Amino acid sequence: MSRGELDRRVFVKLAAAAASLSACTPTPGAKQKHVAVVGGGIIGASIAYHLARDGARVTLLERGSLASRASFGTFAWINATWAKQPRTYHAFNQAGLSGWKRLQSDLDIPIRWGGSLEWFPSAERQAKLVDQIAEQVVWGEPARMISQDETAALEPNLIPGTPEEIAYSPNDGAVDPVLATQRLAAAAQQSDATVLENCDVQNITASDEGATRLETTCGSFEIDDIVLATGADPNAPELLGGLPIPQRSTPGVIVITTPQPRLINRIIVAPGVHIHQRDDGRIVLGEQDGAPDTQAHSMRLRDRPTRFPDPLIAEQHAMRILEIAERFVPGIGSAEIEDVVIGWRPLPIDGHPVIGRSPNRSSVYFAIMHSGVTLAPIVGELVAKEILTGITAKNLDAYRPDRDFQTTRRY
Numbered sequence: 001m002s003r004g005e006l007d008r009r010v011f012v013k014l015a016a017a018a019a020s021l022s023a024c025t026p027t028p029g030a031k032q033k034h035v036a037v038v039g040g041g042i043i044g045a046s047i048a049y050h051l052a053r054d055g056a057r058v059t060l061l062e063r064g065s066l067a068s069r070a071s072f073g074t075f076a077w078i079n080a081t082w083a084k085q086p087r088t089y090h091a092f093n094q095a096g097l098s099g100w101k102r103l104q105s106d107l108d109i110p111i112r113w114g115g116s117l118e119w120f121p122s123a124e125r126q127a128k129l130v131d132q133i134a135e136q137v138v139w140g141e142p143a144r145m146i147s148q149d150e151t152a153a154l155e156p157n158l159i160p161g162t163p164e165e166i167a168y169s170p171n172d173g174a175v176d177p178v179l180a181t182q183r184l185a186a187a188a189q190q191s192d193a194t195v196l197e198n199c200d201v202q203n204i205t206a207s208d209e210g211a212t213r214l215e216t217t218c219g220s221f222e223i224d225d226i227v228l229a230t231g232a233d234p235n236a237p238e239l240l241g242g243l244p245i246p247q248r249s250t251p252g253v254i255v256i257t258t259p260q261p262r263l264i265n266r267i268i269v270a271p272g273v274h275i276h277q278r279d280d281g282r283i284v285l286g287e288q289d290g291a292p293d294t295q296a297h298s299m300r301l302r303d304r305p306t307r308f309p310d311p312l313i314a315e316q317h318a319m320r321i322l323e324i325a326e327r328f329v330p331g332i333g334s335a336e337i338e339d340v341v342i343g344w345r346p347l348p349i350d351g352h353p354v355i356g357r358s359p360n361r362s363s364v365y366f367a368i369m370h371s372g373v374t375l376a377p378i379v380g381e382l383v384a385k386e387i388l389t390g391i392t393a394k395n396l397d398a399y400r401p402d403r404d405f406q407t408t409r410r411y
């Protein structure tokens, strides 16, 4: 299929999706709520799409370009696996997965489903994994432990090493996060949203008449509601929302290769490295361990760079990660590297999302979270509903910004 045909097909689908939702638009004459969504990552784009689809007047404002921070430097594994604890949060992630099935079809977003394969090198950790998979089954996941033979049948190019069994979670998938963000923003525009890139939101003020104004580098806007989908930005929550959100944003290196002949079909969660291969053949690798906790590293990472200081260092890191991957997928080590990125996780200290109105500024609504790729569809849907109807969603109760944050090491 040619690029032109693909674009036409996507346009027709987006137009159909927008048209099919006209039932949600407000009655003629009713004042349309003007909602500003600050942050053009996957969360902001999903919220903007769902708001615009459901009848709001939306302005999406992004300081850089769409999907240029965490939603670029992410592994983008869509999952509700054992790490998603407790059960309510697990269910929330399952809703994220279902949401991707809806968006995949409504907006023509390519997603590679097929599940994940995971194991650990130590017998002790493997035994724990068996228990965790048993819990997954009780929680409604079709996960199971499979033999090396069954693993080889699923992934002939994978050599897991010594474990007798591998955890197989068939529901998981992976998405191209940049493409998905762009499609969501384009679909929002189809429903008349305005998308402004290179637009830094700097302040919120009140006009003499009491209206809320957003002060930005691309103008000043009168708005009804503001959603802060500002990811790991350490200042935006307090500056714009009047409430600091305690975060410990951690870095992770993501390596992307040039398109390769198909080597793997599923998400491989191997000791030390995560691997998947997109539909377009690009292999995405993420390292499991973060940066060493040394003073030299903290100095270098102080300003949260998304790139290494020079291409040679980037290449060294990529080679290191490819070498780990080569132990499990022979042949992968010779793949040509296309990009090496340092991603910064938006990570509230208890590991859970922060979603809801600021207790200190009623026009401001927070949407800051890790696992945002998995959660983007359900978060977009529920946030749009809460903002447009004023009815609170019960399954967001655990994630409100005024909770007592306790440090929990989840990621």
Ligand SMILES: Cc1cc2nc3c(=O)[nH]c(=O)nc-3n(C[C@H](O)[C@H](O)[C@H](O)COP(=O)(O)OP(=O)(O)OC[C@H]3O[C@@H](n4cnc5c(N)ncnc54)[C@H](O)[C@@H]3O)c2cc1C
Pocket: 038, 039, 040, 041, 042, 043, 044, 045, 061, 062, 063, 064, 065, 066, 067, 068, 069, 070, 071, 072, 073, 074, 075, 076, 077, 078, 079, 199, 200, 201, 202, 229, 230, 231, 232, 233, 236, 251, 252, 253, 254, 286, 343, 344, 345, 346, 367, 368, 369, 370, 371, 372, 373, 374, 375
């Ligand atoms: C290494 C790594 C691996 C990950 N792996 C996974 C995974 O496998 N599965 C998964 O589900 N999740 C994963 N995550 C988490 C996931 O990527 C994030 O939760 C998600 O991308 C967050 O999206 P976001 O839109 O909230 O943030 P971002 O993509 O960071 O977007 C926030 C945007 O807000 C903009 N912004 C901030 N302040 C302002 C302002 N004042 N004015 C205008 N714009 C502003 C920023 O420029 C930025 O573009 C991973 C993250 C990392 C870093």
